[in-house]
Amino acid sequence: MRKVMALVATASLLLVTACGSTTMASSGDTAPLASIKVTPGSDDSSDPTVTFDTPLVATATAAKVLVEGKGEAIKENQNIKFKSIAYKATDASLLGSGFAGEPVTLPTNEEFKAQLPALYETLMQTKVGSWIAMVEPAAEAAATDGASPSASPEAAQAETVVVLKVVSTEEIPPAAPPSKKLGADEVKKLKDAGALPTFEMKDGKPAITIPKGKDAPAGLVVDIVKEGTGKVATATSKVSANYTGVRWEDGKQFDSSYDRGKASDFGLDGVIPGWTQGLTGLKAGTQVMLTIPTDLAYGPDAAAQGAPEGTLVFFVELKEVK
Template identity: 30%
Template sequence: MRLRPFAALSAVAVTALLLTGCGSSDTAAPTPTGSAAADLCDAAAKPGEASDSVKVDGAVGSPSTATFSTPLEPKELQVTVLDEGDGPAVKAGEFVSYAMTAYSAEDGKELATIGYEPGQFLPSQLSPDTVLGQVFGCGHVGKRVVAAFPASDTAQAEVYVLDLLGTVPTAAWGEPQAAPAGFPKVELAENGSPKITIPEGEEPPTQTEVATIKKGDGYTVQKGDYALIQYTGVRWSNGETFDSTWDKGSPIAYPTTNYVQGFQKALEGQTVGSQVLVVIPPAEGYGEGKINEADLKGETIVFVVDILGAQTPAAAPAQ
């Protein structure tokens, strides 16, 4: 799934800033290795006359002001590093948070500033095969670059000042909270993958029940937001797992309104960094009916959901 954080900008912006890997995938995320790190360094675009000519004011981590002689007419992507950053080194396969200010290369006017406030960008996965990987390459958190993008058949040339703000874990990092009595038990593997145990002999609830078992301190997810999540779902009737992003190898990101009503309740109002345990009866799941192995009709379902990031509809892609 390719996410477009700001549909108002051009197709160049779409191509430039977004990765595959934020959405659903049946393939595992790249494993950070020495070779992958080297590939990420090799993927970094080179500076050129256009990117070198851009003067930038403002501290890393806050919106920039860029000035340059217009028009700039780069023939290929050019990237000039303004600050290498002094935070942790980033690796291929990691999810990162970033922010940017975009300018028209034709007249120097600012087009947008986005990512410096919570809820404006989803975390994205660094890869040598994506343009975001080419923009940031390898390096450290705190890196700032100028990227000059060439014009295409459908878009003008554009200039971006981008900041690499941090890395984002693929498991919830909030403060642990005790689940209420009667809820399923959750045990976490070293990588954060949950094992869910249904309480023996307990009848399932007749209404959706939600418990926050890790409380994050990030942005609060609103109705319709895109949420980047990990989850595992099991059947109440036998405790068997029927779906898990942990098994598929990568988080997914969709609007909260894409899910069944009970799952939606588990996301909306929660903070980024939280882990949520939700028990969903058929009425707010997949409907009433006879429980069978073919589908989830009639089944009370249980999820553990890790909320890794969120993006408001205003910044979300047109689908």
């Protein structure tokens, strides 16, 4: 199932609540959705009652407003907050509901528009508070994911009916400009002020210390401790390096090749941006302290990926440029 459809359906899956209306927006062949009716629950945390003729057969993705809300018109570049509920198309049995939980957020961005144009177009014609029904054939979703659709008509029939209620919207804040690599003069100024991490070798391993009472730098810091004399690394070089990494927030170590007893081999085009930018242009044999802001490390969703959060600090010894 495609990522957006999976979010919509797994959110578990959508539903509505509404205030009546006469204008019904729709996209795709909505004839199969004609029998779907919704009766809102007692409040936004209660499941609605949804009925439709079974089996519901649809061979193309379609979405339709069942009841139009009375809130603000939905626009591009907003975060839509919704609750949803999903049913099996063949017998209307409940697959899952998200009404008891918090609303799920879906951005009206280009990815959404490309993956589920029928739902996107329908949302763009309606308002907050609307209840929307959607159906997507399993084979069509699989084809978009790169799988070969079956030639069998049965394989193209709808498997899931999703009903959602748009609870609210909010403008998507403009993205912050990406962090930049600080110049040599800026790095020196921070270093002279005692605002950069330091290290000392203990038993052949670097022990990194975060400066107390100092905020993390506003950009990528490349603090060269010892300059090498070997081959210069490019942004696509394959290199071998020893390193230790800690979090700026608490100084806790999260990874170290020194602890594993051998250098790590990797391509500079396959690591976090802070490593790519920080090691490009350095010579083999260089020792460097990298202070990497969140957006050039693992990003704001690092924890969800099982990766370290926030600004990260690395001691790196560039052993070899291959």
